[in-house]
Amino acid sequence: MTKVVEGKNIVRDYHVGGGLFRGARTVHAVKGVSFSVEKGKTLAIVGESGCGKSTLARIITLIDPATAGELLIDGNKVDIARDGLTKEMRRKVQIVFQNPYGSLNPRQKIGDVLGEPLLINTDKPAEERRDLAMKMLKKVGLGPEHYNRYPHMFSGGQRQRIAIARALMLNPSLLVLDEPVSALDLSVQAQVLNLLADLQDEFKLTYVFISHDLSVVRYIADEVMVMYFGEAVEYGSRDEVFSDPKHAYTKTLFAATPRADVASIKARLAKKKAA
Amino acid sequence: MALLDIQNLVVEFQTASGPFRAVDGVSLHVDEREVLAIVGESGSGKSVSMLAVMGLLPWTATVTADRMMFGGRDLLKISLAERRKIIGKDIAMIFQEPVASLNPCFTVGFQIEEVLRFHLGMDRAQRRARAIELLKQVGIPEPAERLNSFPHQMSGGQCQRVMIAMAIACNPKLLIADEPTTALDVTIQKQILDLLVSLQAKYGMGLIMITHNMGVVAETADRVIVQYKGRKMEEADVLSLFESPKSNYTRALLSALPDNAVGDRLPTVSDMLFEPAPSGAGA
Numbered sequence: 001m002t003k004v005v006e007g008k009n010i011v012r013d014y015h016v017g018g019g020l021f022r023g024a025r026t027v028h029a030v031k032g033v034s035f036s037v038e039k040g041k042t043l044a045i046v047g048e049s050g051c052g053k054s055t056l057a058r059i060i061t062l063i064d065p066a067t068a069g070e071l072l073i074d075g076n077k078v079d080i081a082r083d084g085l086t087k088e089m090r091r092k093v094q095i096v097f098q099n100p101y102g103s104l105n106p107r108q109k110i111g112d113v114l115g116e117p118l119l120i121n122t123d124k125p126a127e128e129r130r131d132l133a134m135k136m137l138k139k140v141g142l143g144p145e146h147y148n149r150y151p152h153m154f155s156g157g158q159r160q161r162i163a164i165a166r167a168l169m170l171n172p173s174l175l176v177l178d179e180p181v182s183a184l185d186l187s188v189q190a191q192v193l194n195l196l197a198d199l200q201d202e203f204k205l206t207y208v209f210i211s212h213d214l215s216v217v218r219y220i221a222d223e224v225m226v227m228y229f230g231e232a233v234e235y236g237s238r239d240e241v242f243s244d245p246k247h248a249y250t251k252t253l254f255a256a257t258p259r260a261d262v263a264s265i266k267a268r269l270a271k272k273k274a275a
Numbered sequence: 276m277a278l279l280d281i282q283n284l285v286v287e288f289q290t291a292s293g294p295f296r297a298v299d300g301v302s303l304h305v306d307e308r309e310v311l312a313i314v315g316e317s318g319s320g321k322s323v324s325m326l327a328v329m330g331l332l333p334w335t336a337t338v339t340a341d342r343m344m345f346g347g348r349d350l351l352k353i354s355l356a357e358r359r360k361i362i363g364k365d366i367a368m369i370f371q372e373p374v375a376s377l378n379p380c381f382t383v384g385f386q387i388e389e390v391l392r393f394h395l396g397m398d399r400a401q402r403r404a405r406a407i408e409l410l411k412q413v414g415i416p417e418p419a420e421r422l423n424s425f426p427h428q429m430s431g432g433q434c435q436r437v438m439i440a441m442a443i444a445c446n447p448k449l450l451i452a453d454e455p456t457t458a459l460d461v462t463i464q465k466q467i468l469d470l471l472v473s474l475q476a477k478y479g480m481g482l483i484m485i486t487h488n489m490g491v492v493a494e495t496a497d498r499v500i501v502q503y504k505g506r507k508m509e510e511a512d513v514l515s516l517f518e519s520p521k522s523n524y525t526r527a528l529l530s531a532l533p534d535n536a537v538g539d540r541l542p543t544v545s546d547m548l549f550e551p552a553p554s555g556a557g558a
Contacts (some may be wrong), residue, residue, distance in 0.1 A: 048460035048461070048462060049431075053482070144322060145418075184486060186528060187527065188352070189278065189531070190531040190533075194540050212461060213461075213533075219541070221348070243550065252462060253461060255465075256461045256462045256464065258464075258490025258491055259490060259493060260489045260490045260492070261534070262514065264519055265493050265513055266514065268493075273477075275476070
């Protein structure tokens, strides 16, 4: 199996400038995290807000450089702080953000949203860009009639489909999904998760899936990494992590997740009656 | 006796393209010491119906109901001045975005004390003592110092605790929590839910929990109402809802939970809604 993305001891520090009353300090957002994902697999990164999971996502997506450590994409070492970002690299890695309302330009038609990655990164003519955008619309479950509409004319789930379509326009090998379903209703969430699973099969995509929702992670992930204060406290296959969590934080996380099965409701009601 | 009893509530909004019916004939009641969960997706009218009870809807909304009884009085028939005495005192509400629902210009102490001054007419020393007691109750460490903090100096979970402190300041008979944990992390969510349920049991309040999360319903509710597009789909006690849901919509919601995934695909609500009902029941 080939490793699509690999991180070795990735560190990211942010320097917070001092002011009149406060000295400068350094925030260690990611403290030496290593991971690797094979082609066609999904790595889920779980953790609460502030644990550094989105910082790591930005590093993997080549938006921010790492302070230290090595990032390999398709086996090649990438350092955007030194070499900058080539169009070739931008093709390989794409990201879908959490908030579909905020990540689409309200004044851009959907067709232009989908054509833009091609316009910037390739020299395909307008005709071809249009055809590819139409095809992609169909792939994600929308139709050609949506081509000339604006983002406000769509529901949250449809917008997230558009964001996924835009990310796939360049035919990437790695897709980073930063909480792609947490802003969506339960039923829409199911549709988007199904779509992601279908696309993964069709294009042999590799996912890095960032989430705080353990039930979603359990459904979609092959491997799971739990982050806590910038460190990977638990990393293993899904079944290992879910059946036998080792770190205390992972256990707390599992205990805190609300359970919606009949047995736990019965237990709660019995406890309430006794009290 | 029911604490809050609503019959046939209808809420309509005037929009540019004609009236839009957000709540369509919903009836519900909450008893003392009861936790009622209202569950539904966005657009199901679950928040709007509770905002109608609170009288917090904008002027474009028309609220009608056969009755909206709270503590023996019809909220739609009494004067606005009288209603203002009930709202915030006997019925209190907690909102989804804790940081956004607090006023950023005032300290949390000022905002809690404002409630006490308006509804209970306490003097300065009493208010301060009560505010410290409230913050202690909702589990904020060093309450006396925290009274002087501004909302931006506290975390989301702490802001939600402050909101809860404000809501329970006057010992309300009914507490309405509108998605109280949606903006919070799971570990904080657990703490806030535990806090709400323990306060509810301690003071014997009625609690209405508005949520879209089936897990939250399972962990807190006694009785559940499922709403879809402004209509009530199902009403049942929590155990029978999860054990044997009657309406197709509820069944669809439950099977869309990733926990219940069978095989590779998640069943979606639209898959289920177009199937015929098995025994004439429901949606």
